[in-house]
Amino acid sequence: MAVPAMFAVLFLTGCIANGEGAPATSGPPSLTVQDAPASNAPLETTQASTKIPVYWIGRSKEEVYLYREFRDISGDGNPVTTALRIMMAQKPLDHDFFTPWQEPASLATSISGKNVITVDISRDAFNSNLDAGMAQRAIQQLVYTATAAASSSGLINSGQQIQVVILVDGHKDYMAFGQVQLGQPMARDASLVAPLWIIDPQEDTSLPAGAVKFNGRSTDGSKPVNWQILQDTGKGEKASLLTGQVKATGEPGQYGVFTFSATLKPGKYELRVSQADDAGKTIEATTDTRLFSVG
Template sequence: MARQMWALVLLTLVAGCGGPTAEPVVPSSGTPETSTSAAPSTSPSLAPSSTSTPDAGERVAVPVYYVAETPAGFRLQREFHSVVTSDPASAAVREMLAGPTGADPDYRTYWPPGSALREPVHREGGAIVVDLGGVGPTRMGTELAEVTVQQLVFTVQGALQSTDPVRLLVDGAPAHDLWGAVDLTAPVGRGDPYAVRSLVQIDSPADGARVGREVEVRGEAAVFEATVLWEVLRDGELVQKGVASTAEGQRFAPFAFTVTLEPGEYTLRIREDDPSGGEGRPVLSDDKRITVA
């Protein structure tokens, strides 16, 4: 029953993540599956927490955004991390800064090594205040710097279910800019999600998950005519392919499909349809490696 409840929780959370609105609170009842589960499962899987000593509190799933390098430039991708905390926003920021990648190695964080949250995330004067230390000089272009700051904005806003702008402090003090590229003289608002986020996203199973033969794939996409194209590959060879539909076209909306696979290692891949026939921007995609047991 706990697994069924958590599956419903994650589906509800994903359904509320579209567009400029923030992620809703995840009820704490039940224990989420993680990609490190020893037994096969078709329940939605969450990326394991990388926080070594979680805060006291309840188990929740927090959205953590990362930067992916796509054919269309840098875009944000999202993972849900299972953490035990009484402060989801601070926990989400710590998860974001914990390593060079998320559970998916294609999802990266470009914050300099040693970047850390100095004080708990809090609200003040209509803004969300995030105080970071260790964000010294780093070599990155303006585009990547802006997306990296948006990574933080989307993460804390998602954890707090808020669209309030983010005031970023550096070592406890206001900063004029970050890395000479991003203006910090005013709180930073959320960028246009259709320009900042990848338009296709697999939320479950997590990359590296061990699953049963009936593989339930869930995610979110903002795609033409609500059409998500999917395929399953094994050793680079196509095994199955199909089409899934989102709840609404051209807006971030959830989708789900189930595929039956023999035991083995596979890559799940989704992509958007291309009505331009190659004349428009490059097609966006997302993939996850899974083991079917």
């Protein structure tokens, strides 16, 4: 996988056992604003962990979606503030993802008793030139990250509607990226989250040789997941090594989780996963990829 620039990400390609470069210089892709109403997309569950969920933006074929990674944290800081700072000031682990946010001079968060998260951020965080579609995704990236961090940390009740109010230097009605008016409560827009993504392994992870376990999540548990493992030949090419299909499990209306294993020898690999249609054919626009090594 080549490394994309901040606003130019690679098209992801994908493909069932038979046996989610140099930086570019172009501007952000032109995107349309989704007409789908905001919905209360399923939240992350509470977990006792030193990792925190952070959302990024990535492209899959012609679509641009939100993807999640788990990042290591230390200390007892506010998990929502910590996650948002990572989202704005750091780079994603996966080279196919990016963030249009800039590191803010000031950032504070609070949570009301009515499950409303207030994020107060300085205007320098918006110093990127985005079209309306990308600006909408950037705001939802913040909404998803804030709600995920609060839910996974047990700070809010994940069974209730959760909203986020974004203030800029303490004020409402700021036009984020010159495109999206802020200040009103906002919920997760389920239409913008990626249909499928890989949870483990994370990008560039090194794993012991032998049985390697893979897992991920899908927004539609009724669709099977096609997977493919490619091995780096050492000649600048990747050869298909294993393919398979697995069923995602989960309650109706909730995200499904899929898991499978493969026995691998030392080497460098790429995992590709995609949702499959009723005929078992790969739905290319749902593909996520992950680079990892086995040693």
